[in-house]
Amino acid sequence: MLASLKHFFEKLTDDTPRIAADGTDPIRIATCALFLELARIDEQFSPDEVEMILGLLKERYHLSDEHAQALLEEADAERDASVDLWQFANLINQNYSVAEKIDVVETLWQIVFVDGKMDKYERYLMLKIGNLLRLDHDQLIQAKLKVMQRDAQ
Numbered sequence: 001m002l003a004s005l006k007h008f009f010e011k012l013t014d015d016t017p018r019i020a021a022d023g024t025d026p027i028r029i030a031t032c033a034l035f036l037e038l039a040r041i042d043e044q045f046s047p048d049e050v051e052m053i054l055g056l057l058k059e060r061y062h063l064s065d066e067h068a069q070a071l072l073e074e075a076d077a078e079r080d081a082s083v084d085l086w087q088f089a090n091l092i093n094q095n096y097s098v099a100e101k102i103d104v105v106e107t108l109w110q111i112v113f114v115d116g117k118m119d120k121y122e123r124y125l126m127l128k129i130g131n132l133l134r135l136d137h138d139q140l141i142q143a144k145l146k147v148m149q150r151d152a153q
Contacts, residue, residue, distance in 0.1 A: 027095050028061060030088035031104055032075035034129060037085060038111050041121045052114050056107055089132035101133045102143055109147040 035056070039049040050072075057068040082088070092101060108129060112122045130140040 026091055028057075028071055029075045029078055030091040032057060032071055033079040033082070033088045034085065034092075034104065034108065035111055036072070036076055036079050038108050038122065038125055038129070041125045042119050046115065048114055049111065052111060056110070060107070085129065085132055089129065093132075093134060098135070098139075101135060102139055105130065105133065105135060105140060105143045106147050109144050110151075113147065113151060 032053070035053050039045055039053060054065075054068050054072060057063055057071055058065070061068075061071070063071065078088075092104065096104070105126075108126060112118050112126065118126075126140065126144075127137075130137070
């Protein structure tokens with residue numbers, strides 16, 4: 001566990017995020033860790049949520065099945081080793097524009113509504129992640145409405 005955490009923080013200290021030889025990218029890992037945290041917040045990580053996250057990773061990053069699975073596993077290990085979400089959000093804040101962060105939030109809303117409802121834990125975590133990503137409440141709500149409208153079609 002310490003080696004995994006040390007490896008993650010070594011990535012954070014490098015000024016230029018890079019993709020490692022195994023295809024991992026610290027920013028992708030950080031983003032996926034947020035996806036996983038949200039999917040697990042209600043203590044029910046359903047097969048639908050796993051498949052949705054894998055599909056999102058493949059689509060978002062143009063990954064093969066095995067690379068998406070490897071990214072999911074690496075992000076889950078980093079998430080398990082982390083104390084909080086700040087380290088992931090900080091990496092995203094350093095490397096993503098506001099538009100890219102809103103895109104991440106839209107993806108998070110998709111994960112929230114994969115089961116058709118939002119519980120109090122998911123709502124709390126979405127507000128927390130929005131704050132960590134330095135987005136205002138209106139940006140969160142606009143992203144939520146966009147996802148809900150897209151899903152309604």
